[in-house]
Ligand SMILES: Nc1nc2c(c(=O)[nH]1)N[C@H]1C(S)=C(S)[C@@H](COP(=O)(O)O)O[C@H]1N2
C-alpha cells in the first residue's frame with residue numbers, strides 16, 4: 293500500500309525523538325498525523341468536544357490518537373457511583389463463599405504471585421459514533437484470576453463467581469409493584485468456565501504505572517475481548533457461589549434487546565453485555581502534502597480477539613477497498629487495531645467515508661439497517677459513514 297512509507301516515516305520519527313530523550317516519547321508512540329498532513333474535518337462532529345464532563349469521567353478524541361497505548365491520564369473513564377475511598381494500607385481482596393481457604397490478599401501479596409502482561413483495548417458498551425470516545429487501549433499487568441482461585445480452592449459445586457467493587461450506591465429494586473431502595477456494590481459475575489479460562493486478569497498496573505483511581509486502584513478485573521462493564525474496578529471481593537447472580541449491572545442495566553427473524557417470525561431476545569461485537573470506525577482523514585489527490589483514512593477496530601480477515605473502506609457508495617492493518621497493532625490479539633487506507637483522486641465536494649471489519653469466521657460488521665431491530669442502544673457496532681467536504 294502506498295500509504296505505508298508515510299506511516300513508516302512517522303514511526304521512524306517517533307523512535308528518533310525517543311532516542312533523543314528530549315520529549316520523553318516512548319518508542320511505541322506512533323503519531324497518526326504526519327507532519328506535512330492537514331486534517332480534513334468531519335462534518336458530523338460537535339463543534340467543541342468536551343473530553344472531561346466531570347472530574348471523574350473522560351472520553352478520548354479519536355482524531356488525536358497518536359499511539360498504540362492510550363496514555364494513562366488520557367484513558368477514557370466512567371463509572372456509576374463515583375470513586376470509592378480506599379485506604380491502600382489496609383486494602384485487601386477478599387475471596388470467599390464456596391472455597392476451602394477464604395483469602396484476604398494485600399496488593400503486595402498479589403504482586404508476589406507470578407504476574408502476566410496483557411495488551412487489551414476495550415470500549416464501553418454504550419460507545420458509539422460519531423465521537424466513539426469511550427474506548428482506549430493499554431498494556432496491563434496483573435495476576436491470572438485462575439491462580440487466585442486455585443489458591444483459595446474452589447469447591448466442585450461452585451458455578452458463579454461474583455466480582456464486587458468497593459463502590460456502592462442506593463438502588464431501587466422493583467418486585468411485583470413494590471420498589472425497595474437498598475445499598476448495593478457494583479457487581480458483575482462470570483461462570484465457572486469463564487473464571488477458570490486463561491483470559492481473566494486481576495490487574496494492578498496500566499502501562500507500567502500502578503492503576504490510577506480512575507482505572508480502579510488498586511485492583512480491577514479484566515476480561516480480555518469483553519466490553520467495559522465486566523471489568524470491575526476497585527475490586528474488593530470475589531464471592532464464589534452456586535446460584536446465578538442477578539444484580540442490577542449484571543442482569544438489568546447492561547443488556548441488549550434485539551429482534552431476530554426465526555422461521556419468518558420475529559423473536560425478541562434479551563442478552564447480557566459480554567464480548568465486544570466487531571466494530572471499526574474511521575477516526576481521521578488527512579490530506580497528504582499539498583496534493584489534493586492523496587488522502588489518508590485512519591481508523592480503529594475494536595473486537596473480541598477473533599483474528600481479523602479484513603478491514604475495508606469505501607467512499608460514498610463506491611466499492612469496498614482493502615485497508616492496511618497497522619503492523620504496530622496487528623499482532624496483539626486483544627488490543628485495538630489501527631488501519632490506514634489511501635484515498636486517491638478525491639473529487640471536490642461532499643463525501644462519506646465508511647469502514648467495515650470482517651473476522652476470520654466470516655462475521656461482518658453489520659450495517660445500520662441490519663441493526664435496526666436492536667432497540668437498546670448498547671453494542672452499537674454498525675458501520676458508520678463519516679461525512680466530510682473535500683475542497
Ligand atoms: N467498580 C466498578 N467497576 C466498573 C464500573 C463501575 O461503575 N464500578 N463501570 C464499568 C464500566 S460501565 C466501564 S465502561 C468501565 C470503564 O473503565 P475505565 O474507567 O477504566 O475506562 O469500568 C467498568 N467497571
Ligand SMILES: [Mo]
Pocket residue numbers: 370415416417418520521
Ligand atoms: Mo460502560
